[in-house]
Amino acid sequence: MTMPSSKYKNMINSGFYTFINDEVLPLHTIEPALFWRNLEQLIEDLAPINRQLLATRDQMQQQIDQWHLAHQGRLMDISVYETFLREIGYLITEGEAFTINTTNVDAEIATLAGPQLVVPVKNARFALNAANARWGSLYDVFYGTDVIPKTAEWTTNQGYNPIRGKQVIAKAKAFLDDIFTLESGSHKNVTLYTVHARQLLAFLDDGRQTSLRQPSQLVAVNGQHSEPDAILLKNHGLHVEIQFDCNGANGANDKAHINDIVIESALSTIIDCEDSVAAVDAEDKIEVYRNWLGLMQGTLAARFEKDGQMQTRRMNPDRIFTDLEGHEYRLHGRALLLVRNVGHLMECDLMQDAQGNFVPEGIIDAVVTSLIGALDLKRTEGIRNSRTGSIYIVKPKMHGPDEVAFSCELFARVEQMLDLPENTIKIGIMDEERRTTLNLKECIRQAKSRVFFINTGFLDRTGDEIHTSMHAGPFLPKDQIKNQPWIQAYENRNVDIGLQCGLPGKAQIGKGMWAMPDEMAAMMEAKIAHPKAGASTAWVPSPTAATLHALHYHHVDVFQMQALIKHRAQAGLTELLTIPIIPSNLTLSSQEIEREIENNVQGLLGYVVRWVEAGVGCSKVPDIHNVALMEDRATLRISSQHLANWLLHSVCHKSQIDEVMQRMAFVVDEQNKQTQGYRPMGPRSLIHQESLNDHDEPSLAFQAAQDLIFKGVIQPNGYTEPVLHAYRVKAKRPFNEPHMQI
Numbered sequence: 139m140t141m142p143s144s145k146y147k148n149m150i151n152s153g154f155y156t157f158i159n160d161e162v163l164p165l166h167t168i169e170p171a172l173f174w175r176n177l178e179q180l181i182e183d184l185a186p187i188n189r190q191l192l193a194t195r196d197q198m199q200q201q202i203d204q205w206h207l208a209h210q211g212r213l214m215d216i217s218v219y220e221t222f223l224r225e226i227g228y229l230i231t232e233g234e235a236f237t238i239n240t241t242n243v244d245a246e247i248a249t250l251a252g253p254q255l256v257v258p259v260k261n262a263r264f265a266l267n268a269a270n271a272r273w274g275s276l277y278d279v280f281y282g283t284d285v286i287p288k289t290a291e292w293t294t295n296q297g298y299n300p301i302r303g304k305q306v307i308a309k310a311k312a313f314l315d316d317i318f319t320l321e322s323g324s325h326k327n328v329t330l331y332t333v334h335a336r337q338l339l340a341f342l343d344d345g346r347q348t349s350l351r352q353p354s355q356l357v358a359v360n361g362q363h364s365e366p367d368a369i370l371l372k373n374h375g376l377h378v379e380i381q382f383d384c385n386g387a388n389g390a391n392d393k394a395h396i397n398d399i400v401i402e403s404a405l406s407t408i409i410d411c412e413d414s415v416a417a418v419d420a421e422d423k424i425e426v427y428r429n430w431l432g433l434m435q436g437t438l439a440a441r442f443e444k445d446g447q448m449q450t451r452r453m454n455p456d457r458i459f460t461d462l463e464g465h466e467y468r469l470h471g472r473a474l475l476l477v478r479n480v481g482h483l484m485e486c487d488l489m490q491d492a493q494g495n496f497v498p499e500g501i502i503d504a505v506v507t508s509l510i511g512a513l514d515l516k517r518t519e520g521i522r523n524s525r526t527g528s529i530y531i532v533k534p535k536m537h538g539p540d541e542v543a544f545s546c547e548l549f550a551r552v553e554q555m556l557d558l559p560e561n562t563i564k565i566g567i568m569d570e571e572r573r574t575t576l577n578l579k580e581c582i583r584q585a586k587s588r589v590f591f592i593n594t595g596f597l598d599r600t601g602d603e604i605h606t607s608m609h610a611g612p613f614l615p616k617d618q619i620k621n622q623p624w625i626q627a628y629e630n631r632n633v634d635i636g637l638q639c640g641l642p643g644k645a646q647i648g649k650g651m652w653a654m655p656d657e658m659a660a661m662m663e664a665k666i667a668h669p670k671a672g673a674s675t676a677w678v679p680s681p682t683a684a685t686l687h688a689l690h691y692h693h694v695d696v697f698q699m700q701a702l703i704k705h706r707a708q709a710g711l712t713e714l715l716t717i718p719i720i721p722s723n724l725t726l727s728s729q730e731i732e733r734e735i736e737n738n739v740q741g742l743l744g745y746v747v748r749w750v751e752a753g754v755g756c757s758k759v760p761d762i763h764n765v766a767l768m769e770d771r772a773t774l775r776i777s778s779q780h781l782a783n784w785l786l787h788s789v790c791h792k793s794q795i796d797e798v799m800q801r802m803a804f805v806v807d808e809q810n811k812q813t814q815g816y817r818p819m820g821p822r823s824l825i826h827q828e829s830l831n832d833h834d835e836p837s838l839a840f841q842a843a844q845d846l847i848f849k850g851v852i853q854p855n856g857y858t859e860p861v862l863h864a865y866r867v868k869a870k871r872p873f874n875e876p877h878m879q880i
């Protein structure tokens with residue numbers, strides 16, 4: 139499948155070559171020969187640095203492993219440990235105070251606070267939904283989720299339930315009362331909204347008239363002022379549209395004919411080429427790039443069947459209103475799209491160097507996603523992304539300032555190659571590896587002219603916490619790791635340093651994913667903590683979650699919180715360096731151990747089987763309590779490293795994990811048995827008499843799961859990518875397409 143480039147020594151995958159030459163470069167004025175020559179030069183210059191950085195990671199990890207082995211069983215003195223980390227260059231001295239000077243950043247990043255959605259790029263249907271998730275129906279999310287408790291008689295497939303409908307409307311109007319408070323009375327009692335003398339005038343059912351307590355919250359209107367089709371309100375920079383329709387499904391029965399309340403929801407969306415995606419070869423990568431191209435061109439479309447009807451989904455246009463002076467009031471119709479590239483570890487078969495090595499995938503990602511992103515910058519009308527001339531790349535899994543500096547050098551070279559102004563390509567720094575957390579200020583310094591966010595990816599960060607200190611001792615059960623001092627210190631310190639470095643007004647301070655996509659009531663309880671902690675954004679797994687989480691930013695003024703937090707003392711290193719291992723005075727019961735293993739193994743198998751067999755990179759997998767969890771490579775990193783750690787420290791034995799794996803494979807096989815083409819994981823003899831699998835060997839997915847656990851200690855930084863990719867490539871090879879259709 140690879141073809142030699144006639145002029146250059148590199149081998150370029152022919153599909154990739156054709157895709158770039160036929161589908162992307164004609165949209166630019168870049169001459170193909172020049173493009174490939176420059177790309178080759180870039181790889182030649184930067185691939186060795188990339189490999190050296192990975193070698194440094196390995197070397198430091200070995201030093202840390204040896205240190206722990208030498209200090210086994212001794213009470214850990216944090217100051218001695220800190221000195222050691224400084225000696226090996228894992229922890230470096232912080233320099234002078236500074237502030238970032240990133241420019242040309244869109245308002246969604248710089249001056250607004252609100253949810254950030256993440257979506258796997260390979261799923262066009264979801265990706266389009268995520269782009270359109272800037273706006274969401276409050277009535278739909280209240281009706282369809284557990285934020286209003288689901289009673290026994292109500293299920294979604296029984297048709298519309300008017301009792302629940304009333305509860306939804308009451309709850310939505312209570313939100314209006316809280317945020318867009320009337321001078322007197324309640325939105326529940328309004329019979330007519332009008333606009334008079336640039337003010338909202340609301341007529342109540344007792345004959346009184348009232349208006350907004352803060353009149354400036356009314357910003358625009360559609361239709362007649364005496365009987366609007368819609369009014370647009372604004373709070374903390376976020377818009378809320380009240381739509382009226384006297385014939386509408388809800389409006390017909392509503393006192394004020396309110397048909398829906400539309401909430402500005404996902405201000406930004408990360409189009410993910412990384413942990414939620416299974417892209418293991420050139421064929422997959424081209425699909426990834428082609429979807430990104432469709433999003434940047436506004437041409438992506440997905441046709442699918444839903445509720446028995448064929449639908450075509452495209453990107454939504456902007457939303458147009460009329461302001462109170464009679465001028466156009468235009469709102470962006472889509473979330474601002476950011477793109478997450480892969481990390482420095484990955485290599486791919488898109489190109490091979492002169493020695494036949496696959497090239498660093500992060501380099502190709504930076505070039506191709508920027509090449510495609512640059513198309514957006516040429517547009518002046520229609521579907522546009524950045525209006526300030528920026529391309530936003532989220533860079534995951536960087537270890538410390540040198541790796542951030544390398545990404546910045548890469549982006550600068552890409553700018554030169556594509557003739558883009560300096561610092562067009564912005565960088566989102568995932569604070570998700572321990573060496574980045576510990577040296578965050580120095581990481582930001584390296585990117586001070588292009589950083590647009592620092593985000594606590596606590597899932598990868600937990601995986602790295604375990605792997606880095608693999609030899610320190612057995613880790614606490616997963617749920618308890620979350621309650622240890624290191625994580626609060628990590629979260630607080632990220633905000634503290636972000637504020638010190640002057641991010642507000644220029645860049646986001648972000649927080650992590652809500653990983654229980656169906657537990658929306660719990661999310662509403664928990665996730666208000668993110669804006670309260672001074673985060674201007676936080677990750678959500680779905681458009682529904684985005685609309686609900688947006689409500690938190692109406693209740694909390696993030697920029698005011700940041701001004702208050704700025705004066706607190708910065709979280710110290712001691713907590714951050716305190717490793718969450720099981721203390722000597724705590725003994726876990728055999729039931730607790732068994733439960734923990736079962737939980738880890740069930741999630742791991744449930745995720746891996748879909749990854750390896752069907753190429754699905756992000757799944758909803760039930761845990762042992764039957765709570766559906768979002769699983770991606772970062773959550774897999776935690777469960778596989780946790781099991782590897784317990785095995786290493788003899789909390790359990792291999793035979794026990796083997797036995798649980800066999801049992802849980804059967805559970806997962808049962809959960810998936812309705813899926814067309816599903817191949818059960820274990821052989822009849824190993825798994826269960828009733829297993830559907832008549833193969834003699836464990837399936838590739840089962841073998842992958844075994845490697846992830848039993849070879850977990852030796853995986854680079856505990857990453858799951860090498861094992862997953864190897865098995866997925868094997869699974870693709872016989873048919874060159876997924877075995878099961880999901």
Ligand SMILES: CC(=O)SCCNC(=O)CCNC(=O)[C@H](O)C(C)(C)COP(=O)(O)OP(=O)(O)OC[C@H]1O[C@@H](n2cnc3c(N)ncnc32)[C@H](O)[C@@H]1OP(=O)(O)O
Nearest residue numbers: 256257264267268413414597651679680756757758768772
């Ligand atoms: C640690 C990290 O790196 S976190 C970042 C990586 N994680 C993610 O990106 C999570 C993204 N989320 C998802 O992929 C999905 O929500 C999952 C896999 C968790 C659940 O997917 P499903 O089980 O199919 O969800 P469910 O059946 O509840 O809902 C499907 C509907 O919601 C929509 N939806 C769900 N998630 C998303 C999303 N992230 N973006 C856009 N739409 C979404 C789908 O388009 C679909 O609607 P449609 O039928 O109108 O197209």
Ligand SMILES: O=CC(=O)O
Nearest residue numbers: 595596597598772
């Ligand atoms: O990427 C996010 C994480 O939590 O890891």
Ligand SMILES: [Mg+2]
Nearest residue numbers: 570595598772
């Ligand atoms: Mg991550």
